[in-house]
Amino acid sequence: MPNILALDTIHTFIGQFHILEGISLEVPEGSITALLGRNGAGKTTTLKSIIGLTPPRKGTVKFDNVDVRGRRAFDIAAMGIGFVPEHRAIFRDLTVLENLKLAERKKGDFEKHQGMIFDLFPDLKRLIKLPGGQLSGGQQQMLAIARVLVPDNRLLLIDEPSEGLAPVIIEQMMEAIRTLTSHVTVLLVEQNFRVASQLADRYYLIDDGKPVQNGKMQDLVQDRATIHKYLGAK
Amino acid sequence: MTFFRSNRTLLITIAVAIIIVFLATRGMSAPTAVSILLSGLTLGSLFFLVASGLSLIFGLMDVLNFAHGSLFMLGAYAGWTIYTNPRLILNTAPLGFALIAGVMLMPIVARKISLPRVARYVAALLAAALVLLSVRDFPLQKLVAFGTTVSGQVVATVDAQESLNAMLTRFALMLVAGIVLSFAWARREKANEETEGTKGTWSRIGAMTGLLVAALVMLFGRDAMEQVVLGTDSNLRFVIALLVGAGTGAGLGALMEFGLIRPLYARPIYQVLLTLGLVFIFDQVVRLVWGPAGAFMQMPGWFANTGKECPAPNLIDWFGLHCDAILVLGRPFPSYRLFIILVGVVMLIGIGALLRGSRLGMIIRAGVQDSAMVEALGINVRRVFTIVFALGAGLAGLGGVVATPFLGVYPGMALEFLLQAFIVVVIGGLGSVPGAALGALVVGLARAYGDQVVLTGIQLPFMTEPFTGSPAIARASTVLIMVIVLLLKPTGLLGKKEG
Numbered sequence: 001m002p003n004i005l006a007l008d009t010i011h012t013f014i015g016q017f018h019i020l021e022g023i024s025l026e027v028p029e030g031s032i033t034a035l036l037g038r039n040g041a042g043k044t045t046t047l048k049s050i051i052g053l054t055p056p057r058k059g060t061v062k063f064d065n066v067d068v069r070g071r072r073a074f075d076i077a078a079m080g081i082g083f084v085p086e087h088r089a090i091f092r093d094l095t096v097l098e099n100l101k102l103a104e105r106k107k108g109d110f111e112k113h114q115g116m117i118f119d120l121f122p123d124l125k126r127l128i129k130l131p132g133g134q135l136s137g138g139q140q141q142m143l144a145i146a147r148v149l150v151p152d153n154r155l156l157l158i159d160e161p162s163e164g165l166a167p168v169i170i171e172q173m174m175e176a177i178r179t180l181t182s183h184v185t186v187l188l189v190e191q192n193f194r195v196a197s198q199l200a201d202r203y204y205l206i207d208d209g210k211p212v213q214n215g216k217m218q219d220l221v222q223d224r225a226t227i228h229k230y231l232g233a234k
Numbered sequence: 235m236t237f238f239r240s241n242r243t244l245l246i247t248i249a250v251a252i253i254i255v256f257l258a259t260r261g262m263s264a265p266t267a268v269s270i271l272l273s274g275l276t277l278g279s280l281f282f283l284v285a286s287g288l289s290l291i292f293g294l295m296d297v298l299n300f301a302h303g304s305l306f307m308l309g310a311y312a313g314w315t316i317y318t319n320p321r322l323i324l325n326t327a328p329l330g331f332a333l334i335a336g337v338m339l340m341p342i343v344a345r346k347i348s349l350p351r352v353a354r355y356v357a358a359l360l361a362a363a364l365v366l367l368s369v370r371d372f373p374l375q376k377l378v379a380f381g382t383t384v385s386g387q388v389v390a391t392v393d394a395q396e397s398l399n400a401m402l403t404r405f406a407l408m409l410v411a412g413i414v415l416s417f418a419w420a421r422r423e424k425a426n427e428e429t430e431g432t433k434g435t436w437s438r439i440g441a442m443t444g445l446l447v448a449a450l451v452m453l454f455g456r457d458a459m460e461q462v463v464l465g466t467d468s469n470l471r472f473v474i475a476l477l478v479g480a481g482t483g484a485g486l487g488a489l490m491e492f493g494l495i496r497p498l499y500a501r502p503i504y505q506v507l508l509t510l511g512l513v514f515i516f517d518q519v520v521r522l523v524w525g526p527a528g529a530f531m532q533m534p535g536w537f538a539n540t541g542k543e544c545p546a547p548n549l550i551d552w553f554g555l556h557c558d559a560i561l562v563l564g565r566p567f568p569s570y571r572l573f574i575i576l577v578g579v580v581m582l583i584g585i586g587a588l589l590r591g592s593r594l595g596m597i598i599r600a601g602v603q604d605s606a607m608v609e610a611l612g613i614n615v616r617r618v619f620t621i622v623f624a625l626g627a628g629l630a631g632l633g634g635v636v637a638t639p640f641l642g643v644y645p646g647m648a649l650e651f652l653l654q655a656f657i658v659v660v661i662g663g664l665g666s667v668p669g670a671a672l673g674a675l676v677v678g679l680a681r682a683y684g685d686q687v688v689l690t691g692i693q694l695p696f697m698t699e700p701f702t703g704s705p706a707i708a709r710a711s712t713v714l715i716m717v718i719v720l721l722l723k724p725t726g727l728l729g730k731k732e733g
Binding site for chain 2: 073093098
């Protein structure tokens with residue numbers, strides 16, 4: 001299976017701080033890959049480095065074998081990458097419909113995909129005219145994922161989708177993500193190991209901005225020592 | 235019920251305002267009170283035109299544009315010039331167009347040639363020298379001398395303007411300067427950044443040609459155009475002046491954002507300092523070109539009738555009579571000020587329609603909350619920034635022209651309106667256009683009432699004579715209101731900015 005995304009030894013700085021020191025990863029098309037690590041390990045920065053919000057200073061970021069490092073974020077996103085950030089970043093003053101329509105990249109994107117979106121998240125149909133700020137956390141997460149399904153995206157970068165959500169909602173959301181993989185690839189950042197292990201086929205573990213190990217998720221689940229060492233409380 | 239809860243700040247403010255207005259005007263005759271109200275709305279309308287752009291620009295781009303008042307002033311001067319005598323613009327705009335057209339060549343150049351650093355600095359110096367050569371001994375003073383600025387002296391156009399040959403030489407020098415400048419500016423990174431493609435290149439060439447053609451038309455037809463403008467009915471000239479003022483603001487704003495502000499997005503402090511520097515530069519430019527004294531603008535015909543039948547007894551009659559004043563509750567009120575109020579209301583509705591009803595408006599509203607997320611959705615926020623900057627600047631320029639028949643033009647208007655606009659924006663909340671309207675209303679009314687207090691004094695219960703203050707009281711009162719609002723609601727009354 002070809003790699004839809006490949007990072008090669010990227011170094012990202014935020015101001016003076018050397019956040020990512022040599023991160024590499026490969027995401028095969030059609031898979032769900034998890035990026036794991038404890039708080040502050042650099043997982044969000046990695047996603048932001050891919051989408052171009054915090055561009056890496058060194059290394060390459062290849063999407064579909066094209067190096068996108070240094071391009072502006074809107075250029076990278078327009079190539080077919082959807083970003084679902086930590087804390088959802090729903091536009092509070094815009095209605096659910098406006099949030100979705102804003103995500104269109106070509107006219108008619110929303111019309112084309114609304115069937116699929118409302119099948120996955122039927123609640124959104126009911127809430128369609130409400131301002132985003134009036135949605136619950138779980139509903140906002142649904143909207144944030146729905147948003148990146150509006151245009152023709154091929155890779156989704158999802159950052160901590162389970163954060164702050166009730167277990168029942170998390171189950172719904174996981175079900176939705178599982179259904180998605182038939183036509184998009186997912187790179188998932190999750191601190192909740194249970195969610196990550198149940199969704200992802202492969203994993204990359206990072207600590208303090210440096211790579212630790214990677215492999216098949218089914219192998220990591222057995223390795224309690226590593227899980228405790230890198231994902232447990234410090 | 236939710237309507238009341240979600241709009242409670244707005245409703246509380248309106249309630250408080252009504253109570254204060256009621257208390258403040260007790261003891262005043264009704265005609266005086268209404269007169270103050272209308273004057274307050276007039277000032278508020280002008281403040282809104284300046285503040286709305288300022289608020290949107292800060293809300294969307296985190297840029298504190300100190301030069302916003304200067305854009306107001308430059309729009310005023312541009313509109314006044316074209317209304318009173320356009321020869322200044324007809325003789326200087328072609329040079330500006332030539333320079334801009336030359337510089338626009340840059341991305342095309344950058345794709346083929348990238349000079350080494352030393353050569354680029356030399357080219358920049360050469361361009362600067364050419365510009366200076368082009369404007370050497372330019373008869374600026376004479377062009378401006380058409381009676382209302384330089385005291386007494388009037389220089390006839392035929393003596394003020396240079397020969398066409400001389401002007402064409404200047405034009406050519408400017409064009410070459412612009413082209414050299416584009417070579418100085420061209421770097422390989424710039425070529426990649428503007429991924430235009432062939433269609434983009436052709437439209438760029440088209441735009442450049444258009445500019446040059448417009449410039450030459452202005453030069454060759456300058457005498458004819460001057461006569462046409464001077465002979466035109468004052469009302470039509472006024473409409474043209476409004477368009478020119480708004481256009482000057484928008485054009486300058488776009489240039490400012492693209493050339494000066496964009497390169498500094500990573501360094502916001504320098505951005506602010508730069509806009510502050512522009513305030514000084516624009517101030518000096520205006521004093522240099524038009525003189526330090528300021529001038530008045532002849533009232534357009536629609537508001538100028540002072541015959542026996544005036545003041546018009548009511549608004550309906552005014553449409554036929556075009557008097558300079560209308561009787562409001564028995565007292566004459568200048569009709570032009572009602573026009574100012576109208577412009578403010580129309581612009582408020584227009585901006586509202588743009589923000590709520592168009593995709594661009596949706597992008598702007600989302601961008602005010604989180605511009606990084608908007609960019610992550612694949613939208614070119616950089617271009618939106620330029621558009622919003624230009625729109626805000628255009629509003630300020632329009633405001634300047636609208637203000638001119640009322641207040642005249644003078645170099646001090648930039649700082650004066652900037653200050654009030656800042657107060658309005660802080661009171662109303664950054665990034666909120668309804669907030670700017672509300673803040674403008676509050677500040678306008680406070681100023682109008684304050685001015686009345688200065689004029690007639692208010693009778694305080696424990697004093698035998700009415701209390702009068704210096705004119706500064708009116709201005710100070712608006713600062714006081716701002717402080718109170720900040721203490722009660724730090725983000726402003728309707729503030730929308732995220733953290």
